[in-house]
Amino acid sequence: MNIVVCVKYVPDATADRKFESDGTVDRVGVDGLLSELDEYAVEQALQIKEKAESPEDVKVTALCVGPDGAADAVRKALQMGADEGVHVSDDAIAGSDYLATSLVLAEAVKKIGTPDLVMCGMASTDGVGSVVPAMLAERLDVPQITFASVIETQGDQVRAKRDSDTATEVIGGTMPLVVSVTDQTGEARYPSFKGIMAAKKKPVQTWSLADLGVEAEKVGLSVAYSAVNDTTERPPRSQGEVVKDEDGSGAQALTDFLASKKFI
Template identity: 60%
Template structure:
């Protein structure tokens, strides 16, 4: 029987762009370029490695987001995933991590799965709670923050590296796994992979398809919201130290005044 792997990925604003909030204090995704979250690329890579070791496996990449989120799916498909599912609905605007986990859980159940893989966090929200909440909603074990992961004999095995200890973990499938940025560099899509991705199936779902009411998600159903935000002040001109023989002294006085030393 084929090993069904679902990788949850997110389309996020480019961290190198000018990111800010929209008028409703949600992330402005219109005025900045987006891309597949770098931390999710590690999850795609580990799913591909597991698939290569398995006798028979199929990788589905899943995302929740606007029309442009298909770009994140295409990136994962060009890396080697087999197919994709895109959940898009206007009522999802402003959905928080809890709401997103509910949508993902429904989509995963509809798709079918043995192993769900996630990155350790998204590069925009950086909450890192979604894999655990998703496992709770699905009613399956979670094995999170792994730097090494494999699947053998119906079980997922992994290594979690902490500051003071290393843990070796195991859980029976089905399960939810998250991997860290120490799990191995993600591969670059080849030209052949990019061309092949254009022909791979991308299924579109909305809230009706998942039997989710609009008031359960979006800003209205969010458990967490941004109440207030203050723009970062513009960068001011730095202090110039003119070295006329006492530059070191002036530098030390400045650092002491700023309490750096």
């Protein structure tokens, strides 16, 4: 069985994130990491491998599209236990929207070799679009199961539980499939020292758009269907207001403050 896990390199949410002059997110001048939501997809792929009758016959490949630093996301997936990595890096990709991103991912998946499962997180922690898995399934011409909270496999059959606000669905499918998983699938494992050392010997391929046969004119900010026209820096936090209850009027002062902010 071949499993490809799509992972994304995102700016650290705790860092001072900024936009470039063209409205794109600065992904070079800020610390980045493997999107937390994609860690769940890596974890589920590894669990499928471990539960297989012959784990050695299951290969998990981590696929990432991004700048040079995005290799760190692939490396984290390898440290967790993935077998191989693929990093698609090309300056022309910068600023790509969901459509272009799904195109590059689809062509990379095809070049890897038609997998039994393509796994994704439910969304990226920077874009939070949740649409790339569906677009990827369409481009690969395979069925999709999205927002799965529990995944079970038996042979080429996949059974997934999908939770919504009002109901829980159980969906079945036959591989090949694209599956996206939620953060309810269980905590992702931390890389062990053994896993970190083993990752250094695992193969990682770096591909450009030319390697995938994708024309540069089909990706990038110039052909994106959405763009950021203007940005404003987040204002500094204002000093809080302290309410003192020295003469028994504290409760009224607090009530007046909450009412002025329309909290009550």
